[in-house]
Amino acid sequence: MNNALHKARADSAVSVRLEGINLSFGKTHVLKGIDLQIEPGEFFAFLGPSGCGKTTLLRLLAGFESAQTGQVIIGDQEVSYLPPWQRNLGMVFQSYALWPHMTIRKNVAFGLEERHVPRSEINRRVDRALDLVSLLELADRRPSQLSGGQQQRVALARTIVIEPQVLLLDEPLSNLDAKLRIQMRHELLDLQRKLSITTIFVTHDQEEANTIADRIALMKDGVIQQNGTPVELYDKPVNRFVADFLGTANFFEGKLDKSGSAWVFQANNGLVIPVDNHSGIKNSGGCCLVFRPQNVKVTVDAKNDSNDTIQFQGTIKGKEFLGSTIRYRVNVCGDDVFADVSHQQGRHLLENGTQVNLGIHRNQIMVVSD
Numbered sequence: 179m180n181n182a183l184h185k186a187r188a189d190s191a192v193s194v195r196l197e198g199i200n201l202s203f204g205k206t207h208v209l210k211g212i213d214l215q216i217e218p219g220e221f222f223a224f225l226g227p228s229g230c231g232k233t234t235l236l237r238l239l240a241g242f243e244s245a246q247t248g249q250v251i252i253g254d255q256e257v258s259y260l261p262p263w264q265r266n267l268g269m270v271f272q273s274y275a276l277w278p279h280m281t282i283r284k285n286v287a288f289g290l291e292e293r294h295v296p297r298s299e300i301n302r303r304v305d306r307a308l309d310l311v312s313l314l315e316l317a318d319r320r321p322s323q324l325s326g327g328q329q330q331r332v333a334l335a336r337t338i339v340i341e342p343q344v345l346l347l348d349e350p351l352s353n354l355d356a357k358l359r360i361q362m363r364h365e366l367l368d369l370q371r372k373l374s375i376t377t378i379f380v381t382h383d384q385e386e387a388n389t390i391a392d393r394i395a396l397m398k399d400g401v402i403q404q405n406g407t408p409v410e411l412y413d414k415p416v417n418r419f420v421a422d423f424l425g426t427a428n429f430f431e432g433k434l435d436k437s438g439s440a441w442v443f444q445a446n447n448g449l450v451i452p453v454d455n456h457s458g459i460k461n462s463g464g465c466c467l468v469f470r471p472q473n474v475k476v477t478v479d480a481k482n483d484s485n486d487t488i489q490f491q492g493t494i495k496g497k498e499f500l501g502s503t504i505r506y507r508v509n510v511c512g513d514d515v516f517a518d519v520s521h522q523q524g525r526h527l528l529e530n531g532t533q534v535n536l537g538i539h540r541n542q543i544m545v546v547s548d
């Protein structure tokens with residue numbers, strides 16, 4: 179695609195806004211007070227465990243569900259009461275939903291034929307969409323003659339050919355095997371960047387969301403717990419759920435307290451830990467201390483005396499070899515603490531029972547709400 183075309187596409191990308199959304203199925207309150215702004219051209223992920231409401235939120239955007247309160251705004255237009263076919267959105271379903279009796283070309287052309295687009299334009303747009311997903315050469319096959327990844331690309335081509343303002347993807351990679359998923363992640367991202375189209379996708383796989391999304395809304399029980407870039411969510415989680423969902427984290431139970439003008443965390447295991455990052459929490463209840471395993475420095479002899487480092491003593495209770503890292507499980511005052519040490523060929527692993535010193539930079543310790 180040339181630069182001028184790319185710029186024109188980027189300029190025409192639209193924002194998506196959700197305001198005060200509440201949606202119930204009967205007595206089940208599924209979406210609770212959703213407010214969200216997705217920027218034009220963003221690749222945005224709805225992430226969360228099974229049943230948290232992410233598919234319902236996507237279907238609400240598409241017009242397949244209606245909320246009891248709130249508004250859906252695409253670009254400048256409120257679309258809350260428009261049916262799906264008037265929203266100019268393209269949705270790729272988990273199942274791909276391809277027509278088995280039609281060729282790939284016919285599958286991709288179908289939406290344009292339904293819209294009575296002239297034949298010459300259909301041919302041009304179908305060729306371009308198939309070219310974008312690298313399937314032009316297989317255009318005359320039927321879906322059953324394609325691999326899972328190729329079928330996935332047909333589903334994408336069929337959606338982008340109608341030139342939707344917003345692309346909605348419902349767990350688009352879940353039917354693929356692990357290796358193909360990783361390959362398709364890159365392809366999906368490349369395609370999204372080429373088209374500069376606002377794209378929202380649903381996944382329960384945090385690695386998938388982290389690798390392709392510009393921003394993520396992490397949901398639990400119908401509530402967006404936090405939204406931000408993958409790094410923001412990982413490094414600055416607002417609560418225990420976010421910290422725990424995104425990767426491995428160490429938690430100490432206890433309470434936050436003031437010591438003179440400084441804040442300390444009084445852990446239930448007896449440790450008193452000075453804290454600089456407490457996410458605005460000022461009350462003593464309902465919080466926990468969090469730090470990531472890769473931020474824990476493990477030493478056997480040397481003790482780091484820097485004021486910026488919090489020190490714990492512990493005993494190694496176990497280890498997992500993860501390839502590039504060794505994850506040690508260390509008993510610290512009765513709590514398990516995980517510490518990741520990068521693995522280098524030839525380096526000896528520490529034995530169970532070894533007394534170690536754990537050091538964590540103050541900046542890498544947080545108190546968050548429970």
Ligand code: ATP
Pocket residue numbers: 203206208226227228229230231232233234235382
């Ligand atoms: P998954 O990852 O398993 O697909 P999800 O986060 O996408 O989960 P949803 O499919 O949005 O979750 O479902 C959210 C909740 O709403 C669930 O408790 C589900 O049982 C309920 N639900 C979804 N659709 C309906 C419906 N049509 N009628 C009643 N309850 C529904």
